[in-house]
Amino acid sequence: MSQDGPPPNVVxxxxxxxxxxxxxxxxxxxxxxxxxxxxxxxxxxxHCSYKSSKVWLKTLPTEAPWVIHGxxxxxxxxxxxxxxxxxxxxxxxxxxxxxxxxxxxxTGVGGILRDVFTMGARPVANLNALRFGDPDHxxxxxxxxxxxxxxxxYGNCIGVPTVGGEVNFDPGYNGNILVNAMTLGIARxxxxxxxxxxxxxxxxxxTGSKTGRDGIHGATMASAEFxxxxxxxxxxxxxxxxxxxDPFTEKLLVEACLELMATDAIVAxxxxxxxxxxxxxxxxxxxxxxxxxxxxxxxxxREDGMTPYEMMLSESQERxxxxxxPGCEDLARSVFEKWDLDFAIIxxxxxxxxxxxxxxxxxxxxxxxxxxxxxxPEYKRPYTPTxxxxxxxxGEVPEPADAGAALLQLLGCPDLCSRRWxxxxxxxxxxxxxxxxxxxxxxxxxxxxxxxxxxxxxxxTPRYCQAAPHAGGMQAVAEAWRNxxxxxxxxxxxxxxxxxxxPERPEVMGQFxxxxxxxxxxxxxxxxxxxxxxxxLYNETNGKAIPPTPAxxxxxxxxNLDRTASIALTCEDEDLVLxxxxxxxxxxxxxxxxxxxxxxxxxxxxDLKAERRNGDFVRGLIEAxxxxxxxxxxxxxxxxxxxxxxxxGGLGACLNPPEEPGLPPLHAWLFGEDQxxxxxxxxxAGPVLEAAKGAGxxxxxxxxxxGGALTLPGAAPISLDKxxxxxxxxxxxxxGDTQD
Numbered sequence: 001m002s003q004d005g006p007p008p009n010v011v012x013x014x015x016x017x018x019x020x021x022x023x024x025x026x027x028x029x030x031x032x033x034x035x036x037x038x039x040x041x042x043x044x045x046x047h048c049s050y051k052s053s054k055v056w057l058k059t060l061p062t063e064a065p066w067v068i069h070g071x072x073x074x075x076x077x078x079x080x081x082x083x084x085x086x087x088x089x090x091x092x093x094x095x096x097x098x099x100x101x102x103x104x105x106x107t108g109v110g111g112i113l114r115d116v117f118t119m120g121a122r123p124v125a126n127l128n129a130l131r132f133g134d135p136d137h138x139x140x141x142x143x144x145x146x147x148x149x150x151x152x153x154y155g156n157c158i159g160v161p162t163v164g165g166e167v168n169f170d171p172g173y174n175g176n177i178l179v180n181a182m183t184l185g186i187a188r189x190x191x192x193x194x195x196x197x198x199x200x201x202x203x204x205x206x207t208g209s210k211t212g213r214d215g216i217h218g219a220t221m222a223s224a225e226f227x228x229x230x231x232x233x234x235x236x237x238x239x240x241x242x243x244x245x246d247p248f249t250e251k252l253l254v255e256a257c258l259e260l261m262a263t264d265a266i267v268a269x270x271x272x273x274x275x276x277x278x279x280x281x282x283x284x285x286x287x288x289x290x291x292x293x294x295x296x297x298x299x300x301x302r303e304d305g306m307t308p309y310e311m312m313l314s315e316s317q318e319r320x321x322x323x324x325x326p327g328c329e330d331l332a333r334s335v336f337e338k339w340d341l342d343f344a345i346i347x348x349x350x351x352x353x354x355x356x357x358x359x360x361x362x363x364x365x366x367x368x369x370x371x372x373x374x375x376x377p378e379y380k381r382p383y384t385p386t387x388x389x390x391x392x393x394x395g396e397v398p399e400p401a402d403a404g405a406a407l408l409q410l411l412g413c414p415d416l417c418s419r420r421w422x423x424x425x426x427x428x429x430x431x432x433x434x435x436x437x438x439x440x441x442x443x444x445x446x447x448x449x450x451x452x453x454x455x456x457x458x459x460x461t462p463r464y465c466q467a468a469p470h471a472g473g474m475q476a477v478a479e480a481w482r483n484x485x486x487x488x489x490x491x492x493x494x495x496x497x498x499x500x501x502x503p504e505r506p507e508v509m510g511q512f513x514x515x516x517x518x519x520x521x522x523x524x525x526x527x528x529x530x531x532x533x534x535x536x537l538y539n540e541t542n543g544k545a546i547p548p549t550p551a552x553x554x555x556x557x558x559x560n561l562d563r564t565a566s567i568a569l570t571c572e573d574e575d576l577v578l579x580x581x582x583x584x585x586x587x588x589x590x591x592x593x594x595x596x597x598x599x600x601x602x603x604x605x606x607d608l609k610a611e612r613r614n615g616d617f618v619r620g621l622i623e624a625x626x627x628x629x630x631x632x633x634x635x636x637x638x639x640x641x642x643x644x645x646x647x648x649g650g651l652g653a654c655l656n657p658p659e660e661p662g663l664p665p666l667h668a669w670l671f672g673e674d675q676x677x678x679x680x681x682x683x684x685a686g687p688v689l690e691a692a693k694g695a696g697x698x699x700x701x702x703x704x705x706x707g708g709a710l711t712l713p714g715a716a717p718i719s720l721d722k723x724x725x726x727x728x729x730x731x732x733x734x735x736g737d738t739q740d
Contacts, residue, residue: 005031014041020377027371035309035357035365040372042275042313043282046537049376052503053535056516060530061523066492067531073194074115074271075185076531078493080557084447085189086454087121090129090182090497090553092536096242097179101146106154107245108181110317113158114271117254118320120193120261121185124433125445126155126426128165128181129458129497129551133174135414135734140169143177145735151181152425157247158254161434162426163443166458169414172466175541180497180534182553184456186447191261195270195280197288197323197349202267204281204292204347205329207336208253208319210302215243215276215315249318249341256339257320265328272319278312280321281347282355286373291352296359300342308357308364323349383509386469392587392601394668403639403670404715406595410636410671411643412726413594414734421731439648440567441486441632444558453558455489461635462547464603467588469511473518473550474606478675480554481526482632485615486678488564488622489556494523496533496552501545503537511548512537519550525608526615528554565622565630565680568649569705574628575685576653576703578638579692580614580677584664590635591671603673610676617697618678626682633677638702639670641679643710643723652707652720658700666713681705 011021014037024032024040032040042048050057062070068085069077075089093108109126116123128151133140155162160183197204260266268288270280277299285292299311306314324332329345336343350356355372357365400406410416423438435453436444442457459479465472477494484491496519501508523530539546558564586592587601621627629649631641639655646653657669664672682688685701692699709717 006034006037014038015045016041020044023377027368033365035312036367038309038313039278039365039367042278043372044376048275048279050535051377052379052381052537053498053512054378055380056513059516060520062529062531064527064529067529068189068192070529070531071533074118076493076495077119077192078531079189080454083189085187085192086184086555087116087119087187088182088184088495088553088555089115089532090180090458090495090551091115091534092497092499093179093181094176094499094536094539097147098143098177100242101143102150103242103244105147105150105179107243107317108179109151109154110245110247110250111273112181112183113160113250114273116183116185117257118193118269118271119187120191121187122258123160123183123185124431125184125443125456126160126162126182127443127456127458127553128162128179129460130165130167131173131178131549132169133177134171135169137174141735147179148422148425154245154247156427158251159430161428161430162423163428163434163436163445164438164457167419167422168462170462170547172547175544176539176546178499178539178546178549180551182458182495184454184555193261193266193269195268195284195287197268197284197290199267199323200290200349200351202323202326202349203329203345204294204349205322205324205332206299206319206344206346207322208341209246209249209316210300210342211306211311211314212302212316213306213310213314216310216313243315243317245317252339252341253318253320256336256341260332260335263331265324265332267323267325269320269322272321274315276313276315277321282369282373284321284323285355285369291350291354291369292347293350293356294347294358296357298344298346300344308359381503381509382506383513384506385510386514389467389600389602394584394586394664394672397586397592397596399665399667400595402715403667403712404718407639407643407712408718408726410590410594410640411723412730413590414730415590416636416640417730418728419731420728421735435561436487436566441483442489444487444564446561451561453561455484455487455556455558456554457483458551458553459483460549460551462549463588465511465515465548465550467601467603469514469548470518471603471606472548473515474522474608475603475675476550476552477519477522477526477528478606478611479634480552481528481611481615482678484554484556485619486565486630486632488619489558490619491526491528491554491556493529493531494552494554496530496550498533498535499539499546499549499551500537501540508545515548515550522608526612563623563625565627566648567629567631567645569629569645569651569653569681570649571628571681572651572706574681574683574705575701576705577680577682577685577688577699578677578702579618579680579697579699580610581674581698582664582669582672582677583674584668584672585674586668586672589671589673604675606675613695614676614678614697617692617695618680621680621688626688627680629681631679633679635673637671637673638679639712645679646710646720647724647727650720651705652709653703653705654711655703655713657713658702660700670712
């Protein structure tokens with residue numbers, strides 16, 4: 001390469017603008033060589049630097065007395081009492097999963113697992129939030145089959161239960177599916193590890209798998225939209241940027257890291273995720289205000305003739321970088337070699353504040369650390385707020401000819417049908433601490449050796465976010481809050497995964513800003529801080545963006561696992577009590593889309609004071625042992641919630657509207673999606689109604705449990721067998737021809 005530096009087309013191929021390249025020249029005081037350009041490219045990519053989003057992420061609430069580490073570390077850390085901490089995060093692997101669904105999803109699971117055990121936690125639960133295109137799209141079946149197989153293949157092999165998640169289908173994801181993976185782990189509070197390097201002269205150690213050529217420019221690829229003439233939007237040609245995972249090696253890495261973490265050998269540790277050796281080394285050094293001198297000849301490689309560029313930018317999986325205390329090298333080596341993992345001392349810390357890379361005795365790269373790790377470009381991109389859409393009154397939506405038939409149609413639609421075909425491919429019982437299986441409001445895992453537990457959920461309603469981003473962002477948090485309360489857990493904290501299109505388009509940036517503002521408002525009102533997260537932008541093909549999808553992962557604490565609730569109706573002749581106001585909101589609802597064939601209207605209002613009041617109340621009932629079953633109301637409203645409760649418990653029920661003024665039309669009462677509501681089954685409604693009145697919580701008896709059928713007002717009873725057929729047949733039938 002000439003002294004004048006790389007030509008403009010090479011700079012552009014690295015995802016850098018002309019203005020960003022000018023800034024690089026200013027920082028370096030010279031033109032970068034090809035390796036240095038590649039390092040700037042990945043460190044300043046959207047995926048690694050958050051350059052379009054961090055100005056808004058800074059507005060989110062991140063602190064609370066129970067928060068130990070908020071955003072900035074590999075994962076968020078919260079105090080769960082008795083000297084323990086919960087460590088968790090959600091992260092995307094969207095672009096790789098669209099290109100190569102099995103490996104994209106598998107390495108997404110592997111990456112989020114490493115974020116958690118890097119901090120000293122043993123992973124105890126996985127979740128995933130998946131979005132696919134129209135079921136009739138020619139690629140949807142293939143993508144769904146590959147993603148589910150990849151998640152199961154990696155998670156099952158490594159021995160961590162998958163206890164929950166969500167799946168949506170929408171034409172808006174035809175060109176870009178979403179695969180968001182979440183992991184929850186538990187650690188001792190006195191054994192939490194961070195990535196802040198310290199100690200001039202301390203050894204920098206590489207361990208895990210060897211470095212290959214897979215995943216090079218993965219971070220840059222994930223920071224650009226798809227384009228081109230093909231059906232994949234040019235995705236096929238990006239296949240070499242997808243990493244390849246090995247869950248068996250990751251299992252060895254988990255055990256080796258946790259074994260070494262039980263000693264005092266580790267100063268700092270960082271997994272090699274996006275941008276691989278580059279990001280891990282730069283971030284560790286930057287957090288400690290130090291430099292690193294690295295000898296690339298010592299990096300374990302699985303392919304001959306790898307260049308410095310390939311070594312530094314490879315995203316090969318199952319690798320760790322750590323700083324050790326002097327004199328602990330032999331101890332660490334013995335641990336990792338016992339687990340049949342590579343171990344190499346590849347450098348040491350310096351006081352230079354620079355990354356000096358050597359190979360064959362020559363300096364091949366010399367860069368200042370902080371400008372890459374901390375001073376990446378930060379853009380406050382122009383945005384256009386999403387125009388307001390009109391509120392649709394319940395009377396503007398036609399009644400169904402048959403409410404029972406409408407319920408069956410909703411239960412069998414792609415967004416509401418049973419996900420059993422998916423979660424039965426995941427091992428959800430391994431480790432023997434799963435106390436709440438998939439299919440309920442939240443997964444529950446026992447804190448090993450105790451009768452305490454953690455509840456965990458992922459939630460988002462993209463159609464709400466598309467209609468009104470601010471309200472949609474609030475609702476995503478509120479639904480996660482409800483799902484935790486509904487099982488009896490005290491909500492503690494949130495991780496987010498913000499999936500959007502191209503932020504350089506003002507309307508997309510407007511969606512992002514609205515959703516983040518809504519998330520922040522809800523988290524503040526509910527004392528529900530954001531402790532970790534991920535932003536995935538450029539989910540767009542040929543200028544068509546995905547629906548805004550700010551997925552929320554949330555964790556809550558259960559002090560007594562004997563006092564939880566599930567959605568399953570199991571007790572005959574109990575009263576069904578509806579908590580919360582029912583106005584019959586049908587705008588942006590599934591009833592409107594599936595039964596009326598319309599996609600329009602504002603989403604339901606989110607009243608955060610009501611969410612807090614009603615959630616605290618229902619959780620108190622569960623903790624007091626007064627509730628036999630509980631389900632929050634969401635998609636499909638009251639009728640769908642009760643049907644799900646009946647199917648989960650194998651027990652019928654009868655719904656009857658209360659005789660009180662101001663009820664909405666019957667179809668809106670049955671299928672409206674008003675927020676802050678729970679349906680509970682209790683031995684007797686009277687005491688609960690009295691307690692609700694004292695707490696200012698709207699409540700009404702709406703039916704009774706029992707029998708072998710579900711009866712809606714004015715409709716013929718529907719047998720549980722018929723309900724179950726409608727609910728469980730669609731997905732297996734849809735996927736049938738993929739099973740071989």
